[in-house]
Amino acid sequence: MPGETTVRVQILQGRDLAPKDSNGLSDPYIVVRLNNKKLNTKTVSETLNPIWNETLSFTFKDDMFPQFIQIICWDADFISRDFMGQITIPIKDLFDKSSGLPIMYEDGKNRQWLRLQTKTQKDIVTGAIELNVGFEPSGKTYETWYKIFKSIGGRISPPSEPDTY
Secondary structure, eight states: OOOEEEEEEEEEEEESOOOOSTTSOOOEEEEEEETTEEEEOOOOOSOSSOEEEEEEEEEEEGGGOOSEEEEEEEEEOSSOEEEEEEEEEEGGGGBOTTTOOBOBOOTTTTEEEEEOBOSSTTOOOOOEEEEEEEEOOOOOOHHHHHHHHHHTTOOOOOOOOOOOO
16 A cells, blocks of 8 residues: 655745736735645735745655646736746655655755746746745655655766866
């Protein structure tokens, strides 16, 4: 019987997002998707530099390991929503390339700013989102993690040759 794995995605803040409303601001929120599950943050009204500071958790069976984490920024409007940009993180990027070990989630340890990307050429996208992403400790052995890493296309990088002086 396959085990389960949990990935935590902390959405900290955004900066320099594209204005989508007539007042020159936006009402941004984030939708995060893993496999067929999606969760979203609260909407932060009238800003281009929102602070969410929300953590979303996704648990899935090890035999249904996702390939990507998709993060989409939307502007909330009364009737519809406007696309503000997206970030796609390959799950294999949550593993150390030199060992195949998973990067564990710890508050603030894996913080990084990622630029929002367009879906189509006509999209007007600016800005970046600060994230902290990693796996929850699960008690898995190195062998189990390494099997998962290989199953999602991960490859261990050979150690680089030391510089000689």
